[in-house]
Amino acid sequence: MQKDDDEIIRALLGSDRKNKDEALRQFLTDRPWALNHVRQHGGSHEDGEDVFQDAVALLYEKVRENKFQGKSSLRTFFHRIVEWRWYSLKRKLRPQEVVSAGFEPEQREAAPDETFMREEEQQIVQKGKEMLGEKCREVLRLSEEGISQGEIAKELSFQSTNAVKQQARRCREQLKEFIRKML
Amino acid sequence: MSDAQLFEKIEAYLLGHLPQAEAQAFEQEIANDERLALEVKVQRLERAIINDIVRDSVKERLTKWQNEEPPKPPGNASGTAAAAAKNKRRKRIWLLLAAVLAGGVLAFIALKFWNGGKIEPQKPPATQPVAGEPGSEQNQPDLPQDTLVSPMENPVVNTPNEPQQPPAQPENKPPDLQKNEPQTPRSQQLAMEFAKYEPPTRRSSQNSAADSIFQLALAAFAKKDDRETLRLLDTPEAAGKSEMRYLRGHTWFRLKNFGEAAKAFESVATASGLRQEDAQWHLLLAYLAELPKTQAQFDQLKTTIQKAGRRHSHSADLEALLKKMGD
Numbered sequence: 040m041q042k043d044d045d046e047i048i049r050a051l052l053g054s055d056r057k058n059k060d061e062a063l064r065q066f067l068t069d070r071p072w073a074l075n076h077v078r079q080h081g082g083s084h085e086d087g088e089d090v091f092q093d094a095v096a097l098l099y100e101k102v103r104e105n106k107f108q109g110k111s112s113l114r115t116f117f118h119r120i121v122e123w124r125w126y127s128l129k130r131k132l133r134p135q136e137v138v139s140a141g142f143e144p145e146q147r148e149a150a151p152d153e154t155f156m157r158e159e160e161q162q163i164v165q166k167g168k169e170m171l172g173e174k175c176r177e178v179l180r181l182s183e184e185g186i187s188q189g190e191i192a193k194e195l196s197f198q199s200t201n202a203v204k205q206q207a208r209r210c211r212e213q214l215k216e217f218i219r220k221m222l
Numbered sequence: 223m224s225d226a227q228l229f230e231k232i233e234a235y236l237l238g239h240l241p242q243a244e245a246q247a248f249e250q251e252i253a254n255d256e257r258l259a260l261e262v263k264v265q266r267l268e269r270a271i272i273n274d275i276v277r278d279s280v281k282e283r284l285t286k287w288q289n290e291e292p293p294k295p296p297g298n299a300s301g302t303a304a305a306a307a308k309n310k311r312r313k314r315i316w317l318l319l320a321a322v323l324a325g326g327v328l329a330f331i332a333l334k335f336w337n338g339g340k341i342e343p344q345k346p347p348a349t350q351p352v353a354g355e356p357g358s359e360q361n362q363p364d365l366p367q368d369t370l371v372s373p374m375e376n377p378v379v380n381t382p383n384e385p386q387q388p389p390a391q392p393e394n395k396p397p398d399l400q401k402n403e404p405q406t407p408r409s410q411q412l413a414m415e416f417a418k419y420e421p422p423t424r425r426s427s428q429n430s431a432a433d434s435i436f437q438l439a440l441a442a443f444a445k446k447d448d449r450e451t452l453r454l455l456d457t458p459e460a461a462g463k464s465e466m467r468y469l470r471g472h473t474w475f476r477l478k479n480f481g482e483a484a485k486a487f488e489s490v491a492t493a494s495g496l497r498q499e500d501a502q503w504h505l506l507l508a509y510l511a512e513l514p515k516t517q518a519q520f521d522q523l524k525t526t527i528q529k530a531g532r533r534h535s536h537s538a539d540l541e542a543l544l545k546k547m548g549d
Contacts, residue, residue, distance in 0.1 A: 063280060064287050092284050096277035104237050115489050160267060167271040168278075180275045211268065218267045222260070 044113040051102045054187045066095045066117060073121045080125060090128060094120040163221045170217050175210035182207050232265045413511035416543055417504060419472040422465060436466055448473050464490045468497045471504060484508035502527060503536035
């Protein structure tokens with residue numbers, strides 16, 4: 040059953056993993072639209088798949104960061120992210136084509152996907168992810184997703200919620216240390 | 223400031239949650255304090271790494287769910303290349319059948335004349351070749367013509383989530399074919415009669431790419447070059463501008479693709495702005511054109527406009543429309 044925007048946002052911000060997954064799953068209904076959009080704008084099926092998945096992940100991030108202000112419907116917002124994501128990817132893959140098409144956006148602040156990072160910073164992100172152990176990655180991910188510490192403890196076999204807190208702190212410190220070294 | 227407080231402040235700054243004045247003051251502080259600048263950078267990258275971990279996990283989940291998705295019913299999977307190929311094959315079969323049928327009819331007519339002793343070999347057949355018949359210029363088996371030019375020029379997106387779209391665009395049909403179409407329903411005639419696009423009275427002060435595109439789209443719309451208008455409006459800038467989405471709605475409306483028109487108007491009608499009431503009115507007309515399928519939406523929006531009374535800039539239009547509908 041289709042959920043309305045408020046329900047989806049509540050689910051995405053809530054701590055119930057099942058609801059969260061159901062809310063994310065709703066966006067699969069827009070996958071054909073995303074694939075079509077990318078194909079019609081010169082991309083391949085694989086590009087479309089990448090853009091669709093990136094867009095869902097980005098939308099989730101924007102909601103978590105409270106950057107979705109509800110000025111449009113969530114679906115429209117999602118479509119804009121798909122469009123911008125494909126635009127960014129195309130600019131990266133085939134810059135000449137994008138410029139010659141004449142739609143270089145000037146009002147960059149309007150883009151929902153505004154994650155511009157320098158090449159070396161992208162490398163730090165990639166290496167930082169790899170440097171963290173599996174357990175650290177999971178603790179940080181579940182915490183970021185708003186899953187309760189009790190549930191994290193249960194899922195990752197910690198003795199207590201305090202142990203989860205300590206582990207999360209240690210992982211963050213480890214990450215910061217790594218970043219400082221890389222800078 | 224304690225470490226925890228500093229962490230919170232940097233977090234709020236990175237997420238854009240600080241009030242503007244506070245954010246500016248903080249930026250000044252960062253510019254004057256190297257250690258703070260480094261701390262902000264570290265925290266930004268830390269956030270980026272954690273976000274990336276979540277992204278990877280979301281993508282993994284999506285892949286898993288996609289694989290679990292039951293196969294789509296035929297005709298519902300327009301997003302895939304396989305479905306496109308299937309549609310192509312289906313169109314070819316229909317065109318072949320139409321050609322065979324037309325050939326049969328012509329042979330029958332010729333035979334009838336021959337048997338009746340009215341031998342008029344020089345007389346041309348009564349009907350002109352129709353799209354799809356051998357020899358006709360319209361006999362392009364793979365529709366739509368614009369895909370032969372560029373995928374950008376084919377703005378028709380027919381996805382399972384947009385069931386209101388009619389399956390074909392009428393604008394490329396030759397006059398003969400349009401003559402044979404069923405009569406336009408009264409509700410559609412009324413909708414077309416009441417729809418009117420009025421360009422904005424003042425130009426945007428921003429000399430942006432979006433503005434230039436909009437001016438080009440306006441010119442194309444005025445020349446009734448709907449395909450070009452849609453092509454111009456099918457850009458990321460256009461997606462973000464309500465004025466452009468509004469024009470897009472009118473273009474689809476003129477093409478009698480009321481489903482797409484409704485979608486474009488809806489995106490403007492639901493957000494407050496200069497065009498909100500115009501978009502509501504034209505959304506109502508798009509619903510009207512598709513009655514009885516859209517009866518519920520039509521009634522709901524009609525009530526909304528009626529409730530607004532004289533405050534709504536199209537209340538008089540609505541009264542006139544309802545009067546005509548009652549005739």
